[in-house]
Amino acid sequence: xxxxxxxxxxxxxxxxxxxxxxxxxxxxxxxxxxxxxxxxxxxxxxxxxxxxxxxxxxxxxxxxxxxxxxxxxxxxxxxxxxxxxxxxxxxxxxxxxxxxxxxxxxxxxxxxx
Amino acid sequence: xxxxxxxxxxxxxxxxxxxxxxxxxxxxxxxxxxxxxxxxxxxxxxxxxxxxxxxxxxxxxxxxxxxxxxxxxxxxxxxxxxxxxxxxxxxxxxxxxxxxxxxxxxxxxxxxxxxx
Numbered sequence: 001x002x003x004x005x006x007x008x009x010x011x012x013x014x015x016x017x018x019x020x021x022x023x024x025x026x027x028x029x030x031x032x033x034x035x036x037x038x039x040x041x042x043x044x045x046x047x048x049x050x051x052x053x054x055x056x057x058x059x060x061x062x063x064x065x066x067x068x069x070x071x072x073x074x075x076x077x078x079x080x081x082x083x084x085x086x087x088x089x090x091x092x093x094x095x096x097x098x099x100x101x102x103x104x105x106x107x108x109x110x111x112x113x
Numbered sequence: 114x115x116x117x118x119x120x121x122x123x124x125x126x127x128x129x130x131x132x133x134x135x136x137x138x139x140x141x142x143x144x145x146x147x148x149x150x151x152x153x154x155x156x157x158x159x160x161x162x163x164x165x166x167x168x169x170x171x172x173x174x175x176x177x178x179x180x181x182x183x184x185x186x187x188x189x190x191x192x193x194x195x196x197x198x199x200x201x202x203x204x205x206x207x208x209x210x211x212x213x214x215x216x217x218x219x220x221x222x223x224x225x226x227x228x229x
Contacts, residue, residue, distance in 0.1 A: 003153070006198070032216055034217065034218075036220075042115075042222065043220040043222045043223060044156070044220045045205065045220070046217060046218070046219070050219065069208075089155075089156065091156075093216060095216050098159060100158060100159065100169065101156075101216075101218060102155075102158075103155040103156040104155060105153070105154065105155045
């Protein structure tokens, strides 16, 4: 089955800096890669996703890049703000007839003011 | 925030109790999921229902019993649980499971379960 590794497990940055979280996956058939943000005591919320037919996707300060050859994808947050502090989870899925999302262990991002 | 709701939000139960968790989605979705979230572990998929039919049981112990009476409601019946079952149980829904482009999942707030 799919295995998703996520690094780092914790990340601390200064407000205004950029943050990068990386994930690798094992199943070369995976083609859907969402990122979820979970604030303390709240539900995971989808912040951005990418499918295998694109290499990069941006949404304001958030971007995701995908390298299918190397089987890794990354979340980039620019101009970080204290409200970006949360746990971020990456996930991978084959989509199509196999809908199972396999999640990484999460990254605790702390943005210091 | 009201798209997927879960009750109760917190539950404390003994190992001999029987309780049920409830999930309801107001998004018109056809697929619903149960996940277990434990500290320092990835989100673990437990069950998937697609158009009320169970399509995935991820080797979950029989002390967890799901029920999906319709596409909007999902239950997780609990009995004779163990302390290691203490975790956050999250429900999610998606427009449809197994169809490309419709697999984005939306989560409920979770039920924090403590088994004594």
